[in-house]
Amino acid sequence: MTRVVSLFLPTWPTDRVRRKSGDAAPPREAPLVLVGHDGKRRAVLAADAAAQASGLRIGMPATKAQVLVPDLIVQDADPEADNEALERLALWVLQRYAPIVASDPPDGIVVDTTGADHLHGGEAAMLDGLIARLAASNITARAAIADTWGAAHALARYAARPMLISPPGASHTAVANLPIAALRLPADLVESLHVLGFERIIEIATQPRAPLTLRFGPELGRRLDQAIGQGVEVIVPIRLPELVEVRRAFAEPIGAAETIARYIEKLVVQLCEELEAKGLGARRLDLICHRVDSRAQASRVGTATPVRDVKRLTRLLCDKIETIEPDFGIELMSITATIAEPLNARQTITSLVDDAAPDVSDLVDTLMNRVGERALYRAIPFQSDVPERSVRRIGPMSPATGTTWTSDWPRPARLFSQPEPIETVALLPDHPPVSFTWRGVRRRVRRADGPERVYGEWWTRDPEMIAVRDYFRVEDEAGERYWIFRAGDGENAATGSHRWFMHGVFG
Template structure:
């Protein structure tokens, strides 16, 4: 609603509710923080809420628009975090993080990253990881923690005190359980299931089994309508690695033919292996540039099969190419062009899928006077750029990721060090050149307004050359700490 209204949207401190219908009456379907603080609650009659909170802003609920936005958010999560992502109820996402969390530094760092990215676009969230979809759903909504990482095998302990509504039960079922005296998940789990099913129905028992992991609950991954796919269902489940590799190769060929028909190339392939126990295993490969080379894609995808557990057998394989891009081949010289650049995309794709995303890159220059900011990681296939370092002040062949502190003997304010101690070794300076003064980038941070550094190229008695700098101008404490650091080593 805020995005559609733009600048005309009400301020955050104004109570706003979305109006929907419960039966024939108009009721509060959603509300902002200001409305909660004013005492409005979900399901409350709109007439009552308006009388209780003067100035309450009413907006009609757009259920279809909300569903479409949640679908787009699931596609975003699928692209960044895991091939298996889908909308969860009306206000959440479910992501299968199996084999994907380590790519973000672990489960907790993955949740922190999800939450921070959502905050940047104005979405508040509570996130949780647990052994099952049902447990994670309950913890994310009813644990009252912004981030919750449940240890494996402790579902009973972490969700027992949560209310029964956390089990994703219909309102009528929750009310019926309340009349029988069941308030928490733990109370419901402790009761005999036969009489409970006879009185209420099978829904509470099914949700309990799903939350505690006794019954599998498959997640149907979201797919964009334009995503090209290839699928194969099997009359008899398959599980042998060579059999899976054969069918994956066939599906890759089918998908590449479909891509060629619309002049597209794949930047990513997601393979879903649906097992007989309703669990879905996944494999993902990413390419540095669009391609529909079936042989290369099949080889990369088959390398990922060693991480796919077929269980008691795979009954369906789905191959998808989300985010396919335009790919049109160009005619080259018939007798060969010796000046044509070598195509390294196949090598880059192989290394990236073996080593992981972000591990294969090239260095490019960046506009900055500070050495640690003047180099950036760029895509391995980006066009080569010339570094913009000054020729009269050469830079070391090895620049440290983080400058290391050194102890020096130097005359202030401008004399180079006469000796310095680095990593426990004392070195006497035979000759030096400098200083080269570099000022802080005040347009990026107010703290750098007065900061400066003095860099020196020094050579010791053994002929080794180092790049040292003093943090500050040697006189004014506002310019820096006046401590010395080593920033790099010359060849």
């Protein structure tokens, strides 16, 4: 079933202005409005959260807004720049989340995430991550996911706080109690419906369609069908000039897997020729198959390094054919290099003495597209005094950083991402425990070494200013060795809780 995300940016124009201004931007708590011409008068065209909290509204005369809020910051609106920036943001979403993304001016983005949410940990994790990333860039966002563009658009603007997930097949009930303005109708049509007493979508949906169409035209019925899932609404993916794309239209629709594979290979040949002409290699490819019923089937593959090898890219894309449902046939097929990076021609050097280093990038690409890009990584050392922060994840084919651990104390082969509490029996505060209980099993300590004192990183968090840990290597009667620590110095309660924790297991 189709799943569509609508991303709503309620203060997009003012957020864009603040981001563009950089360090010179007014503080977030200062009310900011953007004004422009609304007919013959200057009116407020955009207002940030602080301005709206002060009682200002879009459409209000600019002079009235300045009278109501004396310290109001007023700047000129630039709708064209807002739309251009929205296109760039849509491209950012395209490169990171799903193959089918389009801007939804003036304040939104629509994403067809069918079959793509599992790559981001599920729908809830995907929406939460998207909103969090935008918030980190000082962009306010709300998001909703539903079966249709119309339903997701309505829920994002009238129900999401800040996100909402409509269960599959529940678009009709999800939008039923929303105001009729959520149907994306013209303002004069919404006003006419209010005059007749209609306030909610369910009140329109339960009325006979013919009288409404006769009086208001087909727009009302079309928008209602799009919201409840009875009408098709095509999402035209964003395609900026910098994206390398090839496409093929068919006189007769195709549907057999062998035919799809044959045309994928032909398109990949064209794509690699264009990539070579630009000195680029593909890092991410999007295959979109447009069916005769105006629906699109999309598949995405990625590579660990820039690639423009025809056989390799063809195989990766053909592995996705089983996810394509041609239905009554595919009439248009396109392949887009969503992410492409410079790739210089390399000369193969044959050595008579030493064998060349094996190239595992092909295997990495295959695994990455099966288990997900985030599930495949390498762990590298990172300079940090706190053990759980001393490891970082990088891409499986990323170059070595050259970073090493500088501690003279040994570290366990298995380090837990989060320490686990244990119950201990200790004779003295500075001594290792005589025994400890971990995961319900009591272990008696036979040997121990330590303590190794680790201080908190005061420059990271204020509570770590005086925090310490005392680590011990202990061995139980079975010969198993563990890495445990006490939070605190054993005397001052401000240095830690003085509880004991298990942090790792030695091989």
